[in-house]
Amino acid sequence: MTDPLALLRADRAKARAAGDPQGNLCVLATVDGGEPQARTLVLREIETAAGGAPRLGVLLNATSAKYRQLGQSTAVTVHVHLASVGAQYRLVCRLEPVPKAIVEASWRLRPAVAKRLDWLYEDHPQGSAVAGREALAAMLATPCPEFAPDSALGFYLAPTAVERLLLDQPDGVHDRRRYRLTPNAWQEEVLVP
Ligand SMILES: Cc1cc2nc3c(=O)[nH]c(=O)nc-3n(C[C@H](O)[C@H](O)[C@H](O)COP(=O)(O)O)c2cc1C
Structure with missing residues (x-):
């Protein structure tokens, strides 16, 4: 039985080996009051x-719009396009919290500015307006604690449905498949592309 997450991992590995700039990235789509929102993570x-x-997951800050939006739907969509592999993945996922100690360990490896930003969000939520770039630089000038604020969060992806589209097929017809998670296994269907 095909596990679409194993396919995604293998395709990401190929993309990274090919130097694909999207090899480590995804687009997270949420809803905000019924409107779609999307951003790269x-x-x-x-x-x-x-x-x-390890499990696939994302790191984000609890002061962000995206975190607020997570409460507005039972699932999110994660989109991955690996141009070097000619593959697109669309994953419908629930998000499961990453334990604090694991977030902390990863946070400690972040660049200094990213750490300072996470602490800045405590007083100035991510996405809030500031007076300008100079004011922002002044706010980030002072060192921050060497541990993660509580607002630094991580979520594992728990996909329930995955669609994979492969572009480069010998017969020229894209290969589109849907995988649905049933209690025992992933079920695969071939779709009209
Ligand atoms: C290449 C790239 C990688 C990014 N990675 C992250 C990330 O891992 N976590 C994150 O919170 N934002 C990341 N961002 C920034 C987000 O796209 C977004 O601008 C920010 O999180 C605010 O999103 P929101 O206002 O929808 O919450 C990344 C942006 C780019 C272009």
């Missing part, structure tokens, strides 16, 4: 508390 392999294979 790093799609990470995040370790789990149980050990074993």
Whole structure:
């Protein structure tokens, strides 16, 4: 039985090996009062508390619009386009929280400015307006604590449905397949592309 997450991992590995700038990225789509919203995020392999294979996930800040929007739908869509592989993935996912200690360990590896921004969000939420670039630079001038604020969060993707579109087929017809998670396994269907 085909596991679409294994396919995604393999395609991401090929894309990264080919130097694809999208190889580590995804687009996270949410809804805000019924309106669609989308933004690029790093799609990470995040370790789990149980050990074993890492899971795909994203890191974000709780002061962000995207975090607020997570409460407005039961699922999100994660979109991945790997141009170097000719593959598109559309994943309908629930999000499961990453344990704080794992977020913390990853946060400590971040560049200094990213750490300062996460602390700045405590007083100035991500996406709030500031007086200008100079004012922002002044706010980021002072060092921040060397641990993550509580607003630094991580979520594992728990997909329930995945669509994969492969472009480059010998017969010229794109290969479009839908995978649905049933209690025991992924079910695969071939779709009209
Ligand atoms: C290449 C790239 C990678 C990004 N990675 C992240 C990320 O991992 N986490 C994040 O919160 N924002 C990331 N961003 C910024 C988001 O796209 C977005 O601008 C920001 O999170 C605010 O989104 P929101 O207002 O919809 O919450 C990234 C942007 C780009 C262009």
